Amino acid sequence: MNKRVLTIVALIFTAAFLRLIPHAPNFSPIGAIALFGGAYLSRKYLAYLIPIAAMLVSDVFLGFYGIEMLITYAGFAASIFIGTQLRKNLTWYNVAIGSVASSIVFFLITNFVFFYPSTLSPLYTHDMAGIINSYAAGLPFFQNTFLSDLVYNTLLFGTFALLNFNIPSLNQEKVKAS
Secondary structure, three states, X not given: OOHHHHHHHHHHHHHHHHHHOOOOOOOOOHHHHHHHHHHHOOOHHHHHHHHHHHHHHHHHHHOOOOOHHHHHHHHHHHHHHHHHHHXXXXXXXXXXXXXXXXXXXXXXXXXXXXXXXXXXXXXXXXXXXHHHHHHHHHHHHHHHHHHHHXXXXXXXXXXXXXXXXXXXXXXXXXXXXX
């Protein structure tokens, strides 16, 4: 691995570590880790493997939480995919749009309990009213997800942009790899 990739991996694992410190519900760097990894890790398998590994390492300390974890990771993978689409035209505007899209997709996936087994969603009926109730109940958490994605994406993408500006060899390695 070159310096550029190691820097990206270090930023991802540092952000994953931030999940371990006390924070408001759903105000964590999950979406930013996914979007950033997808955008900057040019090998597709690494774009998925590194962020998912960082999440798993932090989940070792936070605790695993059953089948619901798969649903969270599905939303996380969707955010990585959005990041891979940013790679083609990586601008601050596209990162902002990607951040918003990532937050919305994650919310839609993780709150869509209509098809979940009833053991996962005993609070909601398995009909249209149940799914609407699930989304309505998730809105307060969505606010934090949305804000944290904006904050952490700004930190991750901004930090990496500053590093690229101040450490020319990070940019040179990108040119060599192309």
